[in-house]
Amino acid sequence: MSLDVRYVFLLLFSTVVSYLLARSFGSTKSLYTKRVALLAGILSLTGILFLYKYLDFFFEIINAATQSFSIPIQTPTLKLMLPVGISFYTFQTLGYLIDVYKGKYPAEKHFGYYSLFVSFFPQLLSGPIGRGDKLLPQFKKVRLFDSSKASYGLKLMAVGYFKKLVVANLLVSSVDSVFDNVNSYIGLVYIIVTIMFAIQIYCDFSGYTDIAVGVGMLFGIELTQNFKSPYFSHSVKEFWSRWHISLSTWFRDYLYIPMGGNRVGRFRHALNLMITFLVSGLWHGAGLTFLVWGGLHGLYQIIENLLFYRKKGKGIARRKGILSFFSLVLTFFLVCFAWIFFRAGSFADAWRMISLSLFQINDLNEYLKTAVICLDMTYTHMVYISIPVILLGIYDYASLKTDVISYISSRKIWVRYPVYILFLLVILLFSEKGVSTEFYYFQF
Template identity: 50%
Template sequence: MLFNSFSYALFLPIVFILYWLIPQKFRWIILLMSSYYFYASWGPQYIAVILLTTIISYTAALLMKSRRKNRLYPKTILILSVTICVTILFFFKYFNFFTENLSFVLQKLSIPIQPFTLKLALPIGISFYIFQTISYLVDVYRGEIRAEKDFGIYAVYISFFPKVMQGPIERGKKLLPQLHTCQSFQYNQASYGLKLMAWGYFKKLVLADGLSVYVNQVYNNLPSYQGFSLILATFFFAIQLYCDFSGYTDIALGSAKILGINLTQNFRAPYFASSIKDFWGRWHISLSSWLRDYIYIPLGGNRVGKIRHAANIMITFLISGLWHGASWNYILWGGIHGAYQIIEGFFPWNSKTSPFQRNKHLHFLLCFITIPLTFLLVCFAWIFFRAATMQEAFYVLKNMFTGITHISVYLQDCALQMGLTFNHLIFNCLPILLLFIYDLTSLKTDVITFISRKRFFIRWPIYIFILLLILLFSEKGVSTEFIYMQF
């Protein structure tokens, strides 16, 4: 069941009505049943994996709590339970990648061995809920939260349907208390949630799905393209991926909000970042903060020597790449971002004592350089994220500037290769411009709240305009999957 499907359009109102009609003490049952139904719609067999993960982490947390006086016992339980969770993730997501690469290495050493692979379907959202269980277990061990006693509530925490497929990766300290709190229906909160969902659908159906046509056209048949076509397809992919993932997140946050539950903000205008470090404070925030708190800081963070600090950054980003997929493309993509951050550390304008940071005017001028530069660096890394293989990624890098010496021909060839006309460009650039204005405004204010406070004759034309854009620009009757579902 996709967020952008007719079945979800029926599912969510039913859950909403049942949830607010029944007494508070029974609402967790509605959430649990609806979450498991939603998850089972992708395949009943997936229920066994998420249920097993839930039982293991729930039991381990209670065992850690019961023997807290004995320091060795809770640590042993933590290591064992986290190992089991990681093993589950490894088995489904990385086993074939590991055996294929091991076989390749052994063959290079003249040890003939064929890779042993398994034909297993990757459970939807497994990377997200496994990381969530790990953070919960670590937080219980550290004493930052109490072990949840109510199994039903904890099962909802792991499987809550708006975020189970693509996050956000919720922390127990934020979501679990909300599942216990007596909620009362609030019109303003529900209204905000619906408007946030509408904006998410605009990003997904109009921008992400619209741009995917050109991105797939090029990246699915790279040998047929060269020159500016490769650059434009990469730029379109950067926008597509952002709108696809953040669009999903907006729909997830909106779906939860109409049920009185607040999930973690996962994006904050990432393409207005002034550095790679700033980018990762704005992009997939729940993952980047997870990696910071459970990988980077335990490794020593920046409280170590320069070489060790650089190694900590690189390890963290390599894990980030591997989390995204069992492919060397993703690992290299993570390594590129790690290298970016290490190199950034040598530039004086990033220092808090730098005049560029202390002087508002200098900082403003610097942003005119660093924001476009950061975006270009991010787009360069996206090539390895989007290309199917390393060979295809290097093909893009090798051929993207072919013919650039004759700029007019360079641009005309792109239009001919991709079948782009002036009308096509306007058709795609207008929604991108609207996205740009929204994100730029969101840096200073909550756009939805700002519009909601305007008078009737101002805000309703805006709502109708967005709905018309969704109806006119989106592909009719097409329900496309979200990109991050594969992770």
């Protein structure tokens, strides 16, 4: 409402429509009537999303097609402002409607509890995308204040603020300056800012999730964990089991599996993967670059399945030693390559960055010197930026095997409190000043 008071009615519409249709499933035994109600719900909810997020993109495709065939037709562009959080609460209500239709759990009768499920404020803007069977029972449960949960939640929020205010905001200026003006740069700087963006978007989005989950814990509500050290993955498939988990599992449960998942032939399985990731790309944004980003991840997984296929369904075997390190580096490279299309303003910008990223590499000294000049950073500033990134890497690596927050909390008071104080000082000292604190995923 602070953005545009009219947009609250979109949230209200999604809430009322999904609530009434879900209730209607229990009032009829006719499978046909249920299917019609489900279809009406899907069309209504996705229709709003299409209107605000994809209609102009659809018009652009029509205009491009008519121009190529010299047809004198020009469709208008509406340029509607995207309502904050619409992709997230639309998918949350769609998931609820489908679950109730399938009989996974009964429809919620209390409109207040259901409204709270749709609009629970920590996760409303950028997730994680909740499920009815996990959240609704928690809202109804009478809870006493749990100091241990609140303490853990505050510490998790501190980690989120570190990721956002320190790491992401330290990198965003360099990333934006290059990606928004790609024609002014050349060579190694493209590779450097792509890696920077990979870290920035992870810290920005996972930082928001940490804060949201931490706020939920203050109220005794457990939200879905959305990230699990994704850049330590050894395959793209593993990456998607660790990145934006609530969205990847949503697409798995409501799109990939209903299409047949991996229970079909190899060609159909590959097609299912590609469709799922293309839709995932479109979910993130209406544009060719997002489609390419999603298509690349679909292609990565198709190739992985072909190269590392196991008849017994064991998937990709985990390598050890140098092979493990190589698979980790290769996965990170493939993910970063796809990030170029995700962040680039156009396909032409992305192609320039890819095609000219190795310019002058035959003269290594000039290659490195050009990058330093383009970044406009002193070596001291580079070290300054590297320190928080290294701390983040240590935290994420340690999180693979243990709950770092719980581990530190279990130490003696003279150990843990100096750690807390030092961590807060790092946030205060390293936080980038004068940088917008808006979260990157608000635009989706």
